[in-house]
């Protein structure tokens with residue numbers, strides 16, 4: 027068996043808000059294989075987003091071991107985490123998070139600009155754009171697109187730099203059933219077609235069913251189903 | 252060091268500026284006002300000095316004798332004995348000499364009393380656009396075209412000065428000595444300066460002999476400042492007017508302050524408004540340098556637009572001055588001050604963006620991405 031792309035042992039995260047300590051994560055253990063599509067479900071406030079933010083290098087862990095693609099997050103400085111976000115991780119959020127003043131195409135390009143990648147999109151990514159159904163909408167501004175289309179642009183942007191993992195935090199949370207199904211189909215397609223490792227948070231059991239595996243978060247700890 | 256593709260960042264910056272056109276326009280206009288203030292002030296200083304120099308040269312003299320204890324330029328009360336004019340005429344190589352009375356009217360305005368016939372001869376003649384020279388002894392004045400335009404005067408108009416009514420006898424083409432001249436003897440008598448002049452202009456039979464003649468004159472007129480026309484002309488510079496230098500310094504400081512405040516406010520509100528966008532960029536892996544770079548470029552662009560507007564507006568102030576107060580002021584367009592004024596403004600703008608930009612660069616990505 028190859029080494030897992032994500033290896034987490036006894037991960038803890040404590041927020042200090044005012045006088046009280048909030049224990050958002052209380053000893054998380056998780057291993058994710060390369061090419062896996064994992065769904066994380068659980069009640070509100072259980073620590074799902076916090077886990078993703080740590081995996082994505084948006085906030086440092088308090089203690090424990092977190093290895094992503096062989097890199098130890100515990101040992102990372104701020105600028106190491108910036109580099110991690112640039113090269114190894116793609117984010118998709120519940121809100122579409124596109125830059126409103128740039129066109130769809132430039133929203134995708136700027137992710138490449140930040141990662142110092144140049145030149146035209148590669149063939150594989152062009153196909154992805156076709157599959158996502160946004161190849162002919164690159165010149166539009168985000169507000170001229172539907173919510174579902176905007177979320178598909180955000181997905182395209184999140185994988186344009188070929189990240190090791192794609193983290194999707196409630197990607198269908200703002201979408202109607204039809205658009206949700208389309209987005210979930212696409213995520214599964216990306217996972218199958220490109221072997222993209224995907225971790226997805228969702229409240230919706232039907233959405234979770236698209237994944238290969240489902241884990242449950244409760245009170246800052248993960249449980250297999 | 253990271254290397255940025257650049258183009259896309261400029262596009263983002265440009266789109267951001269376009270996204271808030273009123274904010275962009277007003278910020279650059281305010282930045283531009285600082286540039287205009289500097290350019291207009293320097294332009295007026297330069298324009299008036301050049302104008303004064305040209306008028307002084309227009310007299311046609313080679314040597315100027317000033318009263319003892321006076322500076323090269325500036326207003327001089329009449330206290331040279333007029334007999335010196337006749338004495339000067341007798342010196343070797345002197346072709347002609349004429350005394351001029353300069354009488355202050357309050358503030359910076361003066362009136363000149365001249366021997367019009369002698370002055371005409373020295374300066375190769377006056378061109379009259381209207382009327383004729385004043386008649387000796389008559390209570391008449393001649394004025395130049397700029398004075399006529401600003402004060403809306405014509406031949407036959409009455410000018411009140413020194414408690415008397417002076418009739419405008421004619422309007423001459425500007426560029427000679429001054430803007431308004433009265434008969435010398437009458438001005439001397441009216442101001443109780445009979446037999447005294449403020450300056451003596453001397454013309455030589457050969458300008459090449461200027462130094463030689465000055466040396467000769469100084470043997471007798473030991474404590475009189477005596478200048479060649481070139482020496483005097485070199486005094487018409489900003490450096491010889493400390494007040495102007497100070498004032499330019501004040502305006503430069505104000506422009507820096509102005510640029511600082513405008514950009515501080517504009518960029519501070521801009522980053523508050525763009526908290527989310529900054530968070531997105533950070534989530535995509537943009538470091539502090541990338542965010543800083545965007546805001547710095549935006550500021551530079553604002554300053555460049557502002558400077559261009561400021562330069563444009565300095566042409567507008569020149570037009571206003573030339574149209575409404577051509578006799579009181581002349582504004583030159585001083586090209587080499589364009590980059591100076593722009594750089595000063597850019598300096599203020601960059602100081603202004605420092606705090607907002609650092610705040611934005613340090614902003615926690617999560618803060619802005621937390622859902623609602």
Ligand SMILES: Nc1ncnc2c1ncn2[C@@H]1O[C@H](COP(=O)(O)OP(=O)(O)OP(=O)(O)O)[C@@H](O)[C@H]1O
Pocket residue numbers: 041042043048049050068069070071072073074075076077
């Ligand atoms: N920056 C923070 N400062 C303090 N407490 C925080 C912070 N971020 C999260 N928390 C707390 O940590 C706990 C876990 O929050 P988290 O956002 O991870 O939950 P979640 O499972 O994503 O919930 P939801 O399903 O509502 O998105 C909550 O109690 C939350 O209030």
Ligand SMILES: [Mg+2]
Pocket residue numbers: 074075076195
């Ligand atoms: Mg959450």
